[in-house]
Amino acid sequence: MSRDQRVAITGVGTSEFARAIPDKSANRLRLEAILSAIQDAGITKDDIDGMVISEGGGTAGNPRWHIELSELMGIYPKTVCTSIPMGGATPGFCLDIARWAIESGRCRHVLIAAGAKESGAGRGSHGHGFQDQLSVWPGHSVNYEHPFGPLLLTFFAAMANRHMYEFGTTHEQMAAVAVACRRHASLNPDAVYRDPITISDVIDSRPISSPFHLLDCCMVNDGAVAFVVSSAEAARDAPQPPAWVIGSGGGHSSYFMGSLCGGIPGRERENFDLVRSSARLAGDHAFAEAGIRREDVDVALLTDNFTISPLMMFEDLGFCEKGEGGPFVEGGRIEIDGEIPLNTHGGLLSCNHAATNFQNFAEAALQVRGNCGERQVPDAKIALAASSAGVGSTHQVAILASN
Amino acid sequence: MTASHSQIPSKPIPLIDEDNEAFWASCRRHAMELQRCSECDYWRYYPSPVCHRCSSFEFEWTPVSGLGTVYTYSVVYRPPSAAFAEEVPYVYAVVELEEGPMMPTNIVGIEPSEVTIGLSVQVTYEDVNDSIALPKFEPQP
Numbered sequence A: 001m002s003r004d005q006r007v008a009i010t011g012v013g014t015s016e017f018a019r020a021i022p023d024k025s026a027n028r029l030r031l032e033a034i035l036s037a038i039q040d041a042g043i044t045k046d047d048i049d050g051m052v053i054s055e056g057g058g059t060a061g062n063p064r065w066h067i068e069l070s071e072l073m074g075i076y077p078k079t080v081c082t083s084i085p086m087g088g089a090t091p092g093f094c095l096d097i098a099r100w101a102i103e104s105g106r107c108r109h110v111l112i113a114a115g116a117k118e119s120g121a122g123r124g125s126h127g128h129g130f131q132d133q134l135s136v137w138p139g140h141s142v143n144y145e146h147p148f149g150p151l152l153l154t155f156f157a158a159m160a161n162r163h164m165y166e167f168g169t170t171h172e173q174m175a176a177v178a179v180a181c182r183r184h185a186s187l188n189p190d191a192v193y194r195d196p197i198t199i200s201d202v203i204d205s206r207p208i209s210s211p212f213h214l215l216d217c218c219m220v221n222d223g224a225v226a227f228v229v230s231s232a233e234a235a236r237d238a239p240q241p242p243a244w245v246i247g248s249g250g251g252h253s254s255y256f257m258g259s260l261c262g263g264i265p266g267r268e269r270e271n272f273d274l275v276r277s278s279a280r281l282a283g284d285h286a287f288a289e290a291g292i293r294r295e296d297v298d299v300a301l302l303t304d305n306f307t308i309s310p311l312m313m314f315e316d317l318g319f320c321e322k323g324e325g326g327p328f329v330e331g332g333r334i335e336i337d338g339e340i341p342l343n344t345h346g347g348l349l350s351c352n353h354a355a356t357n358f359q360n361f362a363e364a365a366l367q368v369r370g371n372c373g374e375r376q377v378p379d380a381k382i383a384l385a386a387s388s389a390g391v392g393s394t395h396q397v398a399i400l401a402s403n
Numbered sequence B: 001m002t003a004s005h006s007q008i009p010s011k012p013i014p015l016i017d018e019d020n021e022a023f024w025a026s027c028r029r030h031a032m033e034l035q036r037c038s039e040c041d042y043w044r045y046y047p048s049p050v051c052h053r054c055s056s057f058e059f060e061w062t063p064v065s066g067l068g069t070v071y072t073y074s075v076v077y078r079p080p081s082a083a084f085a086e087e088v089p090y091v092y093a094v095v096e097l098e099e100g101p102m103m104p105t106n107i108v109g110i111e112p113s114e115v116t117i118g119l120s121v122q123v124t125y126e127d128v129n130d131s132i133a134l135p136k137f138e139p140q141p
Helices: A026-041 A065-073 A087-103 A152-167 A171-185 A199-204 A257-262 A279-290 A308-316 A325-329 A358-369 B003-007 B021-028
Strands: A007-014 A050-054 A080-084 A109-117 A207-209 A222-231 A243-252 A299-301 A382-389 A394-401 B033-037 B059-063 B067-076 B090-097 B102-107 B120-127 B133-139
Touching: A007 A026, A007 A087, A007 A358, A026 A065, A026 A109, A026 A222, A050 A065, A050 A087, A065 A080, A080 A087, A087 A109, A087 A222, A087 A243, A087 A358, A087 A382, A087 A394, A109 A358, A152 A207, A152 A257, A152 A308, A152 A325, A152 B067, A152 B090, A171 A199, A171 A308, A171 A325, A207 B067, A222 A358, A243 A279, A243 A358, A257 B090, A257 B102, A279 A308, A279 A382, A279 A394, A299 A358, A308 A325, A308 A382, A358 A382, A358 A394, B021 B033, B021 B059, B021 B133, B067 B102
Parallel strands: A050 A080, A050 A109, A299 A382, B102 B133
Antiparallel strands: A007 A222, A007 A243, A109 A222, A243 A394, A382 A394, B033 B059, B067 B090, B067 B120, B090 B102, B120 B133
């Protein structure tokens, strides 16, 4: 079977990750990741002719990081330069833009980067609460949600409760996601939380928003991730083996909880709702484009902001039937020596949440290159990387493959 | 108000605009009205200038029964800000109204541990200030 070998990730880099890095600015962290990715790709900054940067950054103000970072790096001229404001789904769409720019002949090497100092963002940040002033909160439907006191994670907790109600999913099953991610983080020297945990540790941690306890929830921290996407001809000259982008897809629905619960007006039979997400569209397109089956995937890097998310993504991406995500994640199937290892870096739960989900794409490339050390999935040839935002509302997925 | 009280942030208060002012006025009267599309009869929430189903601009503000069931919920233990600190644990929920729309809200008048998906509820109003009354829900008798 011939696979698409037109575009590849050729270099990846990260800053250090920690709960707080007080002596470095967010830009310093982004620049460390960028320089590391450029070096890994075996190019110089003058080889870069496109930049696609995450708008997210944990600080208010000018979100045009693509301009600021290109000035700081002295990277110009470029033929593509933009920031993407898609929250947790940003990395997958950055990769799509890079891919389209390269396939069209516009670019040869596109730099993708994100980073944040979430430690300074306080309770207004992801996983915590909200701004007290609705006028400055970045969402259109907050007038009808936030007066009732949800944490951001309360929306996912309500998703989990509905999943438990419809399908009999248990907290123990969700906890298996946290246990797997922590086990993998224990094998990753860069991860923030590395001490292994048990199902009981998750269940017995303090309640946050039912059914979630503390260890069902991601951290907030400081860090940055970057990668370089290159044309086939450039990739073949690169020092590292290429991680070919053989398929990608997007799927987008709504953010407002009322709309998510109610499904698509007039199209209810298409069966999208709070526990049947548009990740299905992203996955179906990516697998069709890649021309592979679900069982061909050697490692899955999924959004694990809360333990329900990967469980539901395994369903919506087609790794198991709808409603079977609970039993699917049990019994070690998603651990490093299981059938489909999940989040070998440790994920948002245990490795790093800054540059949300960008690390899924970096890790997918490292896995198919065989560069993951103790956490390497033996003989990994195909990796799926996902990125998701909203309340499982918007999804960008890519499938990477070795030569 | 003491100095220490002024340090506590207020709860978020909905912003009134052209699209939602009739909705908040109806809540203020404790007689909630939602928009019903004049073309296709679709009930919608949150307030919007256009029908989410058929894209018509024609609608009527129409009283709702105030009855519904809990579609999903979560009991909040960790307050999102100091403004909610004295109320935890409380119930954030999405209620499916009898007329169809799904409404994020709080379930009140019941122990949080007693709330279940499918619980029959009815609207009750919390007067926040002269402009805003929040529609919350309590168990039907």
